Amino acid sequence: MEPITHRVCQKFLPRVLGVTCRNRSSSASNPAPIYSRCATHLVSRIYQPSNLRDMVQDSRSPDEMICKSQRLMQQAGLIHPFNPGCYFYLPTIVRSMEKLVRLIDQEMEGIGGQKLDMPSLCSADLWKSSERWDLMGKELFRLKDRHGADYCLGPTHEEAVTTLVAYQSTMSHRQLPLLLYQITRKFRDEPKPRFGLLRGREFYMKDMYSFDMNEEAAYQTYESVCQAYTRLFSRLGLRCVQVQAGTGNIGGKLSHEFQLPADIGEDRLLVCGTCSFSANEETMSSRQTNCPQCKTGKLVESKGIEVGHTFYLGTKYSHIFNAAFSNSQNKPTIIEMGCFGLGVTRILAAAIEVMSTEEGIRWPGLLAPYQVCVLPPKKGSRVDEVAGLAVELAQTLGGTLPHLRGEVVLDDRTQMTIGKRLKDAQRLGYPYVVVVGQSTLEETPKFEVICQQTGETMFLGKDGLVDLLQRVETI
Incomplete structure (x- = not known):
């Protein structure tokens, strides 16, 4: 290029x-x-391998199904498969990803986010302290160093970032809220990686962690980040639905997913046609047809691709790692936390999935390479x-x-x-x-x-x- x-x-x-x-x-x-x-580029100089154009979908193997975004991205020379769930990101898609990262940076910095970079190699001791070493099960990539010490490749960084903040024993209430985020490779041992960048074992994610004085302030930060996510998807021209969700193995008191409605989506959503209520079907106690919020609207089922997830954690991690600050009376107080993820490479693939024709890619204007x-x-x-x-x-x-x-x-x-x-x-x-x-x-x-x-x-x-x-x- x-x-x-x-x-x-x-x-x-x-x-x-x-x-x-x-x-x-x-x-x-x-x-x-x-x-x-x-300031012009020559097509003949852009590395886009042409040997990917004749892809055949084997309908006898449902676990190897190729969705539209995966097929189009491989045909256009944007990605190339390597190991199961792992891809080469070729020069053209890297340009789009860098643009998406700049957009995310703008929105995160706009609400006070500060960017950092944390190690992907995480000590097992931290994860055992939070009890997630066992809770994560087989999804966690585990390894030992030459001395026999256990580590994992971080799929998320709650333990690491909380430990970082806990190191600063003199943190003042005047330094809060504190919002730290990174955009890095993440690792998850998916049992059935498929659909290209929509469900992989190695991927890029934006993860932000918030630290607040009290519950009220933490909820305000939570809402601020959700609004930033909504602005981001609006700028991309993507119809994104914010739905109530479970807290899963991350934990906490409150959780929302940001879903792009799509037939290929693996999440089932229930959306009210009358009010603003929407939820992931897995959070509903039974098969409901009426909206639990307005009581009159009918819930309509649809499929979605999860592209973002937010959690209000409370003191789940800060209590374990003693992340505290000095309040206005100069007394140590445990910090209230939140965490907020965006699937960077998944957003790229999901956007192509929902916007493109069968013959060609259609990009969100800002992300076109x-x-x-x-x-x-x-x-x-x-x-x-x-x-x-x-x-x-x-x-x-x-x-x-x-x-x-x-x-x-x-x-x-x-x-x-x-x-x-x-x-x-x-x-x-x-x-x-x-x-x-x-x-x-x-x-x-x-x-x-x-x-x-x-x-x-x-x-x-x-x-x-x-x-x-x-x-x-x-x-």
Whole structure:
């Protein structure tokens, strides 16, 4: 995935497009990069293995079923399977994941979150203190070091972060609330990993831990984080339902899941059609048909993909590890805690699952790995003379529109037909595809612009195209 520099232009573009790229400030011995002018990437230089395109689903093996997001991501060269439940994240999906991380950072910092990074290798002693060493059962990846000491690969970090805070024995009430979070790889020994990034054994998660003076303050923090989650999914254009949920092996007094309704979802939800009540079916005491909140509404069952989970922990962990602060009377007081997770890689896969067509990926606009793909004509075609215009357009869009810097790709594989490259563009889901072809030869040159999110096709002059793309939101 290489931006167009003077060297790359000299090496590739004259050969495939029949144009010369010059920079007056450069010399033969010291060519100056022109990334600042074009900020464009070449499709031929993006690592997207093509040997993943012919995937066959074996209907006789339900545990190996391939869902839509998994199939599309592998066909587009975004992920590649490694071990069961473990994947290579290839360059294009890494771009999307980095954008999602920036969005999450914005929302977490907006409510006072501070980012840190904790060890993945966790001592068994901590987990035995919380009694989760046995409670987690086979889902916990366990190992011994050379001295025979027991460790686990952390699926979550309640014990670790509480111990960290407990080390600071002089914490004052003026330092609270304290919200610490990380975005790291997590590990869970899933018995049946499947559906690509939706249920894996190794994945990325955002986990935040809150520390408050009292129960009332802890509930306020809990609500603040839930609102931040709601804003995040709204910015992504995803319909997310907040449902009551059980506390499971994490524990605590209150829990909610954030679910994306989807047929492939493995959670069963009950949603009231009259009021705001919704819950995971597993939390209901019996098979209810009437809403327990408004008493009159009917509960409708649907499936969902869990993409976030929040817990009010109370003093479950802080009491065990003696995480305390000095209150206004200078007396030591046990901290009230909450924990809040977001499945980073699961959000990516779930978004593709609910938004895409069977033929191609549709991204939340902010997460598209690239916003614009420019297609020059096929080399040797009767409109080959406008190939240079395609290069110029890609440079203009990537260089003069600051928010599109690094967001434009030029499909320089001009040995392929426009139709074949359009199919590839549809498969990857660039929000905007610009075809430089026959219409650019008209007296008033026009570019064919395909908006893949809506399926709309427009013919725009250069000014109209720039005006359209100026309104594209990026992160």
